[in-house]
Amino acid sequence: MTAMRSISLLLVAALALAACSGADASEQTTTTTAAPATTVPETTITTPPETTTSTQPVDDGPTSPINGLTTEDDEALDRRALVVKIDNHPNARPQSGLSNADVVIELMVEGTTRLVGVFHAGDAETVGPIRSMRPTDGQLARIFDAPLVTSGGQDWVVSQVRNTGTSIIGEVGRPQTFRSSARSAPHNLYGNTIAIRGLADSRGYADEAPPALWQFGEMPDDSADATEITLPFASGLVVRWAWDGERYTKTTNGATHSWILPDGEAEQMWAETIVVLEMLTYTQSPPPGGGPAKAVESVGAGNAYVFSDGKVVLGAWERGSLGDTFTLTSGDEPLLVPPGKLWIGFFDRDQTPSWGE
Numbered sequence: 001m002t003a004m005r006s007i008s009l010l011l012v013a014a015l016a017l018a019a020c021s022g023a024d025a026s027e028q029t030t031t032t033t034a035a036p037a038t039t040v041p042e043t044t045i046t047t048p049p050e051t052t053t054s055t056q057p058v059d060d061g062p063t064s065p066i067n068g069l070t071t072e073d074d075e076a077l078d079r080r081a082l083v084v085k086i087d088n089h090p091n092a093r094p095q096s097g098l099s100n101a102d103v104v105i106e107l108m109v110e111g112t113t114r115l116v117g118v119f120h121a122g123d124a125e126t127v128g129p130i131r132s133m134r135p136t137d138g139q140l141a142r143i144f145d146a147p148l149v150t151s152g153g154q155d156w157v158v159s160q161v162r163n164t165g166t167s168i169i170g171e172v173g174r175p176q177t178f179r180s181s182a183r184s185a186p187h188n189l190y191g192n193t194i195a196i197r198g199l200a201d202s203r204g205y206a207d208e209a210p211p212a213l214w215q216f217g218e219m220p221d222d223s224a225d226a227t228e229i230t231l232p233f234a235s236g237l238v239v240r241w242a243w244d245g246e247r248y249t250k251t252t253n254g255a256t257h258s259w260i261l262p263d264g265e266a267e268q269m270w271a272e273t274i275v276v277l278e279m280l281t282y283t284q285s286p287p288p289g290g291g292p293a294k295a296v297e298s299v300g301a302g303n304a305y306v307f308s309d310g311k312v313v314l315g316a317w318e319r320g321s322l323g324d325t326f327t328l329t330s331g332d333e334p335l336l337v338p339p340g341k342l343w344i345g346f347f348d349r350d351q352t353p354s355w356g357e
Contacts, residue, residue, distance in 0.1 A: 061073075061074075062074050062077050063077075063216075063339075064077060064102060064120065064121055064339075065077075065120075065209060065210055065211060065212040065213060066081065066102055066103050066118060066120055066144065066210055066212075066213045066342070067102050067103055067213075067273075067339060067340065067341065067342040068216035068337065068338070068339025068340070068342075069102075069121075069339050069340065069341075070339075071121055073121065076120075076121040076122075077120065077121055077209055078209055079120075079197070079207055079208075079209065080120075080145070080146060080147070080197070080200065080205065080206065080207045080208060080209070080210075081102075081118055081119060081120040081144040081145070081146040081209075081210045082118070082119045082120075082146055082147060082149055082193055082196060082197065082200075083116055083117075083118055083137070083140060083141045083144055083146045083147065083148050083149065084097075084101075084116065084117040084118075084119065084127055084128075084130060084149040084150075084191065084193070085114060085116055085130060085131055085132070085133060085137060085148065085149065085150045085151075086098065086114060086115040086116060086117055086127070086128065086129065086130065086131065087114065087115075087128070087129040087130070087131040087186075087187055088106070088112060088113050088114050088115050089112065089187060091183065091184070091187045092129045092131075092183075092187040093252075093257065093258070094257075094258035094259050094260050094266045095115065095128065095129065095259050095260065096124070096126045096127055096128055096129075096190065096259065096260040097117060097124030097125075097126055097127025097128065097190075097193075097259075097260075098115065098117050098124075098127070098259045098269070099259050099260075099261050099262070099267065100119065100122040100123060100124040100127075100262065101117035101118055101119055101122055101124070101127075102118055102119060102120045102121055102122050102342070103117075103118040103120075103213075103342045103343075103344060104116065104117055104118070104269075104271070104342070104343050104344070105118065105140065105343075105344045105345075105346060106233070106239070106343070106344070106345050106346070107136065107140075107296050107345070107346035108233055108234065108281050108294050108296060108346070108348060109134060109293065109294050110283075110293055110294050111234065111236065111237075112234070112236075112237055113233050113234075113237060113239075114131060116137075116140060118144055118146070119193045120144075120209070120210060123193045123194050123197075124192070124193050124262070125192050125193075125194060125262070126190050126191075126192065126260075126262075127190060127191050127192070127193055128180075128189055128190035128191055129180075129183065129186075129187045129188060129189055129190060130149060130150060130151050130171075130177070130189045130190065130191055131150070131151050131186065131189075132150055132151050132152050132153045132157075133148060133150040133152070133153040133157055133158070133161055133168070134153070134157060134293055134294070134295065135157055135160040135161055135284075135295060136295050136296045136297075136298065136346075137150065137161055137166070138160060138161035138162075138163070138164030138165075138166045138322075139164060139297075139298045139299060139322060140298065141161075141164070141166040142164055142165065142166060142322045142323070143210075143213070143298070143319075143325055143326075144210040144211075144213075145206065145208065145210050145211065146210060147166070147167040147168070147169050147196075147200050147205055148161065148166050148167070148168050148169065149169045149191055149193075149196060150168060150169070150170060151170065151171055151186070151189050152170050152171065154286070154290050154291065154293075155290075156286055156287050156290045157290075157293070164322055165322070167200070167203070167205050169196060169199060169200065171189060172199065175192055175195040176191060176192060176195045176196045176198075176199050177189060177190065177191045177192075177196075178190055178191075178192075211325055212325065213325050213326065213337075214325060214326050214327065214328050214335075214337055215328070215334045215335075215336050215337070216336060216337050216338065216339050217334075217336030217337070217338070218336065218338055219306070219308050219309055219311050219313060219336075219338055220313060223309075223311035223312060223313050224311060224312050224313075225310060225311060225312075225356070225357045226243070226307050226310060226311055226312035226355035226356070227242070227243040227310045227355075227356070227357050228240070228241075228242055228243070228355060228356050228357065229241040229242075229248065229274065229307055229312075229353065229354075229355045230353065230354045230355070231276065231345055231347060231351075231353050232351050232352070232353075233345075233347065233348065233351065234348075234351075236253075237252070237253060238252070238253055238254075239251070239252055239257075239345075240252075240254075241271070241274060241307070243309075243310040245310075246272075247270045247271060247272045247340075247341070248270060248271050248272070248274055248307065248343075249268045249269070249270045250268065250269040250270065250271070250343075256268050257269050270341065271340070271341050271342060271343035272308065272338070272340030272341045272342070273306070273307070273308040273337060273338050273339070273340040273341070273342050273343070274306075274307040274308070274342075274343050274344075274345070275304065275305070275306055275307075275328075275337060275342070275343075275344045275345070276304070276305040276307070276344075276345040276347050276353055277298075277302060277303075277304050277317045277326070277344065277345065277346055277347060278302040278303040278304070278347050278348070278349040279296050279297055279298060279300070279302055279346050279347065279348070279349060280296070280297040280300065280302075280349055281294065281295070281296050281297075281346075281348040281349070281350070282294070282295055282297075283295070296346045298319060298346065299319050299320070299321060299322060299324075300318075300319065301316065301317065301318040301319075302316065302317055302349055303315075303316060303317075303349070304316055304317040304328050304335060305353060306328070306335060306336075306337055306338075307355070308337075308338040308340065309338065312355055313330060313335060314330065315328055315329050315330035315331075315335035316328070316329050316330075316335075
């Protein structure tokens with residue numbers, strides 16, 4: 001690999017602060033219903049085989065509004081999305097169910113990142129470990145007009161998330177959520193998105209497809225090479241993606257980062273398209289009695305990077321309000337996102353992404 005290039009862009013506009021977050025040390029759950037323990041299968045971690053079938057779009061069928069892929073199942077796209085908050089502590093890896101998510105988002109919390117699985121066309125009978133919310137999650141769930149599936153949160157965090165108009169599904173017991181005996185709390189709460197959809201129906205939550213996340217299209221022919229991507233989310237957490245000719249594979253702090261497949265095997269996490277959005281990331285002081293926590297501001301504007309096919313395009317993102325999705329631009333033109341298995345990084349604007357060959 002040749003020397004990495006590091007390119008820093010000017011911010012497009014100032015970002016607005018929003019109240020957010022909550023610290024693990026003082027988390028409170030929104031429910032107290034206990035569930036029997038379940039064992040997560042033992043796994044063997046492997047890298048993706050070269051013969052793995054790509055998820056690039058098929059020729060016919062409706063198109064997903066959030067990753068641009070087409071499917072033959074009309075009904076799978078004519079329903080609500082679910083936003084599931086996933087633990088990313090080392091004791092939570094490898095995570096389950098994210099291989100079935102339509103979109104995976106990574107963003108900062110205190111000292112590390114957490115992941116968010118967005119399930120629209122996809123479902124997972126076992127997804128997790130599920131962890132607690134931050135006020136940012138209300139902004140995030142509103143992007144997809146989706147319920148937030150979480151293990152709870154501090155009272156002030158729960159209040160702020162509800163104030164965004166987000167519906168919250170916490171630890172409610174079987175069949176929607178359950179604890180695994182294979183891991184120690186708090187890294188052992190899992191969910192079943194199929195059963196959670198039924199719960200959302202019973203609660204009368206809206207069951208409409210999410211809006212289009214942004215415009216989809218192919219990478220420009222003159223895009224710069226980007227076969228190695230480095231994303232230092234924090235001094236102690238560095239994510240790297242490597243292009244293998246078909247897709248990007250993920251490492252975290254130099255170690256293979258894997259997910260557990262539905263058959264119980266583990267596979268290195270991968271994505272066909274990666275979108276990095278630079279956002280204001282800060283620690284918010286809570287009201288009296290609460291704990292401070294990291295927050296990410298997703299309403300505003302900033303730099304955007306789109307990686308696909310071993311290439312990169314630079315541009316800008318903008319989101320005007322909680323009711324909006326993202327607008328991506330490159331100069332005076334729309335910045336198009338190639339359809340594919342999609343990973344999104346809500347990346348601290350004070351850090352610097354880098355890439356090279």
